[in-house]
Amino acid sequence: MSAMTGMYKASPRGQAFRWMIRGLGLAVVALFILHSGVAQQAPAPVAPNPEPAAHLQEDSGNAAVPLSPQEILVQQRKDQLAADTALLLKLANELKSEMDKSTKDELSIAVIKKADQVEKLARKVRDEMRLTMGN
Amino acid sequence: MKAHDNQKRFEQLNVQRHKEMTSDTEKLLALANRLKAEADKASTGKAATDALSMDAVRQAEQIEKLAHSVREKMRSSVSN
Numbered sequence: 001m002s003a004m005t006g007m008y009k010a011s012p013r014g015q016a017f018r019w020m021i022r023g024l025g026l027a028v029v030a031l032f033i034l035h036s037g038v039a040q041q042a043p044a045p046v047a048p049n050p051e052p053a054a055h056l057q058e059d060s061g062n063a064a065v066p067l068s069p070q071e072i073l074v075q076q077r078k079d080q081l082a083a084d085t086a087l088l089l090k091l092a093n094e095l096k097s098e099m100d101k102s103t104k105d106e107l108s109i110a111v112i113k114k115a116d117q118v119e120k121l122a123r124k125v126r127d128e129m130r131l132t133m134g135n
Numbered sequence: 136m137k138a139h140d141n142q143k144r145f146e147q148l149n150v151q152r153h154k155e156m157t158s159d160t161e162k163l164l165a166l167a168n169r170l171k172a173e174a175d176k177a178s179t180g181k182a183a184t185d186a187l188s189m190d191a192v193r194q195a196e197q198i199e200k201l202a203h204s205v206r207e208k209m210r211s212s213v214s215n
Contacts (some may be wrong), residue, residue: 075178081187082178085171088198092160092167095205099160104146107212111156115206118163119199125170126195129187132177133200 077132084125091118149212156208163201170194 067075095114102108171192 032148072165078178082171082174085167085174089164089167089171092164092198094204096160096164099157099205102153102198102209108209111209112206115202115209119202119206122195122199122202126199127191129192129195132187133189133192 074132077128079109081128081132084121084128088118088121089124091121152208152212156205157186159205159208161199163198163205166194166201170198 091114095111095118098108098110098114102111170191173187173194177187177191
């Protein structure tokens with residue numbers, strides 16, 4: 001093996017080949033570093049705006065079309081309404097629970113408070129529904 | 136004797152009021168369930184025309200009235 005290496009070292013052609021291999025390796029490393037540096041510096045492709053994307057709807061041809069501002073408003077109201085009705089249901093459950101705990105001879109402040117909250121939220125929901133229906 | 140009758144009547148009224156409050160609360164809870172189902176259905180509908188029905192508005196009104204009734208009935212137990 002050492003004899004072969006010695007022969008290889010001694011050959012000018014072999015030396016040139018080694019230098020060529022080294023140069024090629026360096027070039028590959030330099031290219032790799034350059035490429036990764038450019039990739040880090042280049043700004044990542046930015047999504048135009050997530051907002052409009054969130055308000056896309058599919059038409060009959062399965063292509064996403066943006067919603068109009070009016071439609072976005074209606075959807076936002078519907079979402080708000082869904083959240084409020086969920087809260088209303090939660091309060092109604094709590095009211096029922098407080099009612100079950102109370103007795104006929106007892107004044108339950110908890111029931112009065114819960115009923116008050118339910119009444120106010122139900123009024124808000126009713127007004128929201130009328131607005132949604134108006135659109 | 137009259138005081139005893141009054142006491143008895145007062146107790147009967149309290150029992151009646153408590154029954155009504157319990158019944159109102161049950162109705163209220165059932166309506167709240169139906170209303171939430173309708174609101175969820177309308178919210179997940181893609182088209183802007185998937186609006187809520189007039190029935191849903193009436194349900195919300197009914198919930199409001201029942202809650203008001205429960206609150207007032209519970210308050211009236213103090214005045215007695």
